[in-house]
Amino acid sequence: MSSTFGNYLRVTTFGESHGKAVGAVLDGFPANVPLNDGDIQVQLDRRRPGQSSITTPRNESDILRILSGVENGKTLGTPIALIVENSDQRPNDYSTNALPRPSHADYTYMMKYGAAASSGGGRASARETVGRVAAGAAAEIFLRERFGVEIVAFVSSVGGIDAPVCVWYDINTPPDNSDKNVVNSIDINTINKTGVDQNPVRCPDQQSAKRMEEFIKSVKDDGDSIGGIITCVCRGVPAGWGEPVFQKLEAQLAQAMMSIPAAKGFEIGAGFASAAMRGSEHNDLFIKKPNGLGTQTNRSGGIQGGISNGEPIYFRVAFKPTATIGKEQKTADYQGNETTLKPAGRHDPCVLPRAVPVVESMAALVLADMALAQTARQNC
Numbered sequence: 536m537s538s539t540f541g542n543y544l545r546v547t548t549f550g551e552s553h554g555k556a557v558g559a560v561l562d563g564f565p566a567n568v569p570l571n572d573g574d575i576q577v578q579l580d581r582r583r584p585g586q587s588s589i590t591t592p593r594n595e596s597d598i599l600r601i602l603s604g605v606e607n608g609k610t611l612g613t614p615i616a617l618i619v620e621n622s623d624q625r626p627n628d629y630s631t632n633a634l635p636r637p638s639h640a641d642y643t644y645m646m647k648y649g650a651a652a653s654s655g656g657g658r659a660s661a662r663e664t665v666g667r668v669a670a671g672a673a674a675e676i677f678l679r680e681r682f683g684v685e686i687v688a689f690v691s692s693v694g695g696i697d698a699p700v701c702v703w704y705d706i707n708t709p710p711d712n713s714d715k716n717v718v719n720s721i722d723i724n725t726i727n728k729t730g731v732d733q734n735p736v737r738c739p740d741q742q743s744a745k746r747m748e749e750f751i752k753s754v755k756d757d758g759d760s761i762g763g764i765i766t767c768v769c770r771g772v773p774a775g776w777g778e779p780v781f782q783k784l785e786a787q788l789a790q791a792m793m794s795i796p797a798a799k800g801f802e803i804g805a806g807f808a809s810a811a812m813r814g815s816e817h818n819d820l821f822i823k824k825p826n827g828l829g830t831q832t833n834r835s836g837g838i839q840g841g842i843s844n845g846e847p848i849y850f851r852v853a854f855k856p857t858a859t860i861g862k863e864q865k866t867a868d869y870q871g872n873e874t875t876l877k878p879a880g881r882h883d884p885c886v887l888p889r890a891v892p893v894v895e896s897m898a899a900l901v902l903a904d905m906a907l908a909q910t911a912r913q914n915c
């Protein structure tokens with residue numbers, strides 16, 4: 536079951552990096568949701584390789600085909616099969632597969648399965664995330680249509696260059712971004728995908744984005760790679776989603792995010808910073824809001840007790856530097872003999888810009904699953 540995720544809405548992804556195709560089967564998706572290839576293609580285009588000089592040059596157009604579950608632009612309630620054919624396969628780029636790539640998944644896959652895809656990381660490749668993004672885009676549409684939920688992720692840090700993100704401010708003192716050309720602080724209550732896509736880094740603060748882009752280029756010129764952080768906000772989630780105790784909303788989000796290749800850290804709300812705060816500094820005080828009770832600040836990140844509280848849900852995901860680099864690396868073969876790994880294969884110098892839609896998609900799959908769980912509970 537390791538390639539299947541979710542309870543009420545179940546996604547199964549399939550396909551290897553240099554095999555014939557990748558994709559997903561989405562089961563449990565409600566009927567009569569408007570859905571067509573174009574809606575999903577938008578998110579796949581944001582994930583696809585070859586988008587800019589700071590992503591891998593692998594040339595895949597990633598054209599989606601919906602094989603089942605949708606008719607006349609509406610879902611049927613039956614399994615939705617989503618497929619993308621691989622066109623730019625170059626298995627020979629990985630003829631060094633005899634050597635496990637440092638900090639990639641070659642060694643561990645071989646130890647676990649005793650077999651490995653002949654090239655390019657197989658299921659451990661980011662190519663697997665095509666299925667997640669296709670399925671997640673459909674889940675995002677369901678959430679928007681039925682509940683008005685909006686999910687936006689963006690790059691908030693690259694190699695220690697931090698964009699000014701404003702997350703847990705007091706609603707009485709919001710950030711002043713009146714000059715739209717200068718974003719003093721990215722406000723997670725208003726940020727949207729168009730703002731995020733204004734530069735190839737997908738950081739909505741133009742000044743930070745420029746510095747990040749230059750840094751990624753210089754790291755790439757050095758034949759190296761760099762990591763960073765993606766921040767994600769989910770707005771419009773009603774109070775009551777999340778299934779304590781083992782399927783608390785933040786626990787499901789953490790699992791979903793940590794299943795993304797190269798993800799190395801997850802933080803909800805004030806997260807690790809809360810460890811240094813006093814209760815009087817951290818507590819989100821209740822106030823009256825148009826739809827009922829709300830909070831004045833949002834250090835909890837929209838979740839308390841594993842259940843959404845109606846405030847925006849926000850979290851951060853840390854990504855490591857890409858394992859495949861353009862430098863020679865001293866390493867060992869499977870027998871333990873010292874050797875040198877020559878640079879080979881195409882790779883992303885920084886996975887962050889392409890990981891943005893992957894984070895949004897995994898968030899959508901979790902929230903849609905929780906929405907259906909809560910609906911089932913309420914209908915009993």
Ligand SMILES: Cc1cc2nc3c(=O)[nH]c(=O)nc-3n(C[C@H](O)[C@H](O)[C@H](O)COP(=O)(O)O)c2cc1C
Pocket residue numbers: 591638639640656659660661664795796797798855857858859881882883884886889890893
């Ligand atoms: C969008 C995206 C693109 C990626 N591109 C590459 C890449 O070009 N080269 C590489 O070595 N790893 C890349 N990765 C990460 C590897 O797939 C990942 O590091 C590998 O499977 C090992 O898993 P782990 O880092 O989670 O332990 C990418 C990850 C994502 C999310």
